[in-house]
Amino acid sequence: MLQLRDVSTYYGQIRALELINLEVRSGEIVALIGANGAGKTTMLNTICGLLEPRHGEITFEDKRISGLPVEGIVRLGLCHVPERRQVFSRMSVRDNLLLGAYHRRDSGVRQDVQRMYELFPILGQRQDQTAGTLSGGEQQMLAIARGLMSRPKLLMLDEPSVGLAPLVVREILRVVADMRSRGTTVLLVEQNAKAALGVADRGYVLETGRVVLEGTAKELTEDEGVQMSYLGKGKKLQFARCHAETRYACEENRAINSCVRCPSNERNGSKPAAADD
Numbered sequence: 345m346l347q348l349r350d351v352s353t354y355y356g357q358i359r360a361l362e363l364i365n366l367e368v369r370s371g372e373i374v375a376l377i378g379a380n381g382a383g384k385t386t387m388l389n390t391i392c393g394l395l396e397p398r399h400g401e402i403t404f405e406d407k408r409i410s411g412l413p414v415e416g417i418v419r420l421g422l423c424h425v426p427e428r429r430q431v432f433s434r435m436s437v438r439d440n441l442l443l444g445a446y447h448r449r450d451s452g453v454r455q456d457v458q459r460m461y462e463l464f465p466i467l468g469q470r471q472d473q474t475a476g477t478l479s480g481g482e483q484q485m486l487a488i489a490r491g492l493m494s495r496p497k498l499l500m501l502d503e504p505s506v507g508l509a510p511l512v513v514r515e516i517l518r519v520v521a522d523m524r525s526r527g528t529t530v531l532l533v534e535q536n537a538k539a540a541l542g543v544a545d546r547g548y549v550l551e552t553g554r555v556v557l558e559g560t561a562k563e564l565t566e567d568e569g570v571q572m573s574y575l576g577k578g579k580k581l582q583f584a585r586c587h588a589e590t591r592y593a594c595e596e597n598r599a600i601n602s603c604v605r606c607p608s609n610e611r612n613g614s615k616p617a618a619a620d621d
């Protein structure tokens with residue numbers, strides 16, 4: 345459905361994404377995890393057309409979208425719910441939802457508003473309240489629901505769990521899983537790797553603008569480096585790209601020969617090799 349091939353994005357001279365290859369297949373929930381500043385938001389902004397990649401190509405349903413204006417990309421069925429839950433704070437919950445459907449010409453909009461109230465009952469109770477008076481969790485639900493009102497084929501969520509209580513996070517992830525069962529494909533950006541991998545089918549780990557690891561949610565959850573860096577187990581590791589067969593995982597970003605998995609690490613039973621990266 346969505347494909348990035350060798351995509352690099354720059355802010356001026358600073359490269360924020362380097363040769364990203366990523367795929368989201370129809371019907372999947374794909375998690376993109378990474379620490380602060382890894383480039384997650386840059387990735388979503390590049391996909392939705394807010395930033396233009398300097399290299400590479402992005403296709404959505406086999407149509408090239410890199411270089412298209414945001415409007416054109418939205419019309420193809422791609423919706424981006426940005427970080428920090430941007431709602432129209434002076435407008436009511438209902439009007440925020442209606443705004444999400446502003447480009448639709450079909451007659452199902454009112455029905456979809458009701459569907460959002462079923463999906464997030466708290467929004468139904470608060471439908472006449474101005475969005476700015478909602479709690480953080482409620483605003484996040486509204487931001488997602490507003491995104492769904494455009495009936496996207498692919499929904500991209502940027503850190504929906506940030507700053508929310510575990511119960512609210514669970515509620516939001518329940519809806520994300522529910523969306524998939526109703527045919528919406530999801531690209532979920534999260535620092536909260538545990539939450540993201542709990543609901544995703546596959547995932548990518550992003551570090552300093554590079555994909556350092558990809559796999560099924562199960563593979564990533566069981567990966568030693570992911571466990572240490574992102575799931576709070578054991579000593580914290582810093583991923584780093586390794587020039588050898590394994591692509592990553594050097595303890596606190598020191599030399600390659602301290603890599604916990606690299607075959608060039610003496611401790612792993614073979615000769616150390618020069619680190620060239």
Ligand SMILES: Nc1ncnc2c1ncn2[C@@H]1O[C@H](COP(=O)(O)OP(=O)(O)OP(=O)(O)O)[C@@H](O)[C@H]1O
Nearest residue numbers: 355358360378379380381382383384385386387535
């Ligand atoms: N407008 C900008 N101008 C220059 N550099 C930027 C800009 N926006 C982001 N960056 C830089 O690009 C890198 C990636 O930032 P990005 O916001 O994509 O990270 P992130 O993974 O979303 O982080 P977080 O988890 O904190 O949201 C960072 O080093 C950041 O400082």
Ligand SMILES: [Mg+2]
Nearest residue numbers: 384385386427
């Ligand atoms: Mg971000």
